Amino acid sequence: MTSLDELPIRDDLRGKKPYGAPQDLVPVRLNVNENTHPIPEDVATDIVRSLARAVLGANRYPDREFTELRTALADYLGHGVTAENIWAANGSNEVLQHVLQAFGGPGRRVLGFPPTYSMHSIIAGGTGTTWVTGERGPDYVLTEADVVGAIRQTRPDVVFLCSPNNPTGTPLDIDVIAAAYDATDGIVLVDEAYAEFASGPSALTLLEGRPRLLVSRTMSKAFAFAGIRLGYLAADPAVIDALRLVRLPYHLSALTQAAAVAALAHADEMLAMVDEIIVQRDRMIEALPALGYEPLPSAANFVLFGGVADPHALFTKLYAEGVLIRDVGIPGHLRVTAGTEAETSIFLDTLARLSGR
Structure with missing residues (x-):
């Protein structure tokens, strides 16, 4: 063998x-x-009905722009976010992969702060992006000085910040995110996979006027949708256009779109x-x-x-x-x-x- x-x-x-x-x-x-x-059983029943309707049209390709889903996700997020600010894919891992395909790649670097989500470095490797690291302070807290210092030292093209951080659960102050954005000319992505469990303000509050700031979320955790595989991000419409350049055609199936829209109706x-x-x-x-x-x-x-x-x-x-x-x-x-x-x-x-x- x-x-x-x-x-x-x-x-x-x-x-x-x-x-x-x-x-x-x-x-x-x-x-x-x-x-x-x-x-919940009533939500599951509604999702099944939505899937049944989608199956009737499964002989056709799904909506390539997943317009209804983007609108539903924008409505859920609030903070002035519209459908034009939304991107989605098969889990937040694929969203992050699209980001590094568009803004990372050979000859470019992404900065992370381990211990953090293990897939960040794995996705970096898969896209040929060099993974560079900064250090956390006591109890895994990240300060403005930690982040800005690491950015100045490594000069990354992309910065990944995890809020709350996985695997430590550590929250991240939005002032740290703002400082990171001001310290780099590159992309700053805030991974908010666990945002619904946190009490502090979301990085979504920082989006206006920051076209290089991206905030990723997932329906796998709070929405109990891990098996459906639906992740998404909010960002400037120009970023969404960049992600269209690297996605595969019709990457979100009609069934995924239907299930997610039905679940969001029961948020x-x-x-x-x-x-x-x-x-x-x-x-x-x-x-x-x-x-x-x-x-x-x-x-x-x-x-x-x-x-x-x-x-x-x-x-x-x-x-x-x-x-x-x-x-x-x-x-x-x-x-x-x-x-x-x-x-x-x-x-x-x-x-x-x-x-x-």
């Missing part, structure tokens, strides 16, 4: 590993920050789950110290906790008990998604038993 090393793969891809979060079907899966709450009901998830997140933050662990403050739907003597060993023990969380590679730390009340109870009870508490 031929090995990967024997193929004429690009030299810059040799030795790299693909994204590989476990997908094991254990009873409690709290490892990839999904919304573990089911979609209030879908987002009702967010408050419950925040309750479970804060419950874990309050409970973990009594078990001997050190949770970080989180503005997302997950908690990173330290004080773990052997992360791999604890991960393995929890997995053997049917509880799957995430070893994100930060020494002494593990990350757990905030699930339902029942899932959170199982996680905490299992962790207490394994920790002898």
Whole structure:
């Protein structure tokens, strides 16, 4: 059998590993920050009706400009955003890929601040964009000085900022975003995949007058739509035109568009789950110290906790008990998604038993 090393793969891809979060079907899966709450039955019924209508026209290509969806996303975001400011793709990862295809590429650099979302550097590698890094301060906080200093040192073409940050849950002050924008002539993209779980102002409030600022979102988390694959961003219409240059024709299927439009029509009901998830997140933050662990403050739907003597060993023990969380590679730390009340109870009870508490 031929090995990967024997193929004429690009030299810059040799030795790299693909994204590989476990997908094991254990009873409690709290490892990839999904919304573990089911979609409400009445919303699901409406989505199925919308899909049925879309199937009747599936012999034709979908709306290449996904006009109805862009309008629905703009209405949902508010902040003066219109359909002309919206781009969407098959998950926010594809949105980020389009951004680097248009504004990155060979000979260009994208700046990130690890530990951060692992796909940022993977997408950079896949598009031939050089990944350069800046440093975070204590407790993974980013300050204006951190960001501006890194921009001046690395002179990137694109800056990726994650707010709240994944995997740490750290919020990002919008003054830091504004300072980053003023410090570069390049693109500044703020990844707000977990924005609905945060209490601070969104980077959307900074869009006006900043044509190089992009704010990406996803329906995978707060909307419980991870399996549908719908990510999007808001930006100046000129940026949207640039992304059209690199997208594949008809990249959003008619079924994806129909499902997302139907879900957005029930935004209030879908987002009702967010408050419950925040309750479970804060419950874990309050409970973990009594078990001997050190949770970080989180503005997302997950908690990173330290004080773990052997992360791999604890991960393995929890997995053997049917509880799957995430070893994100930060020494002494593990990350757990905030699930339902029942899932959170199982996680905490299992962790207490394994920790002898």
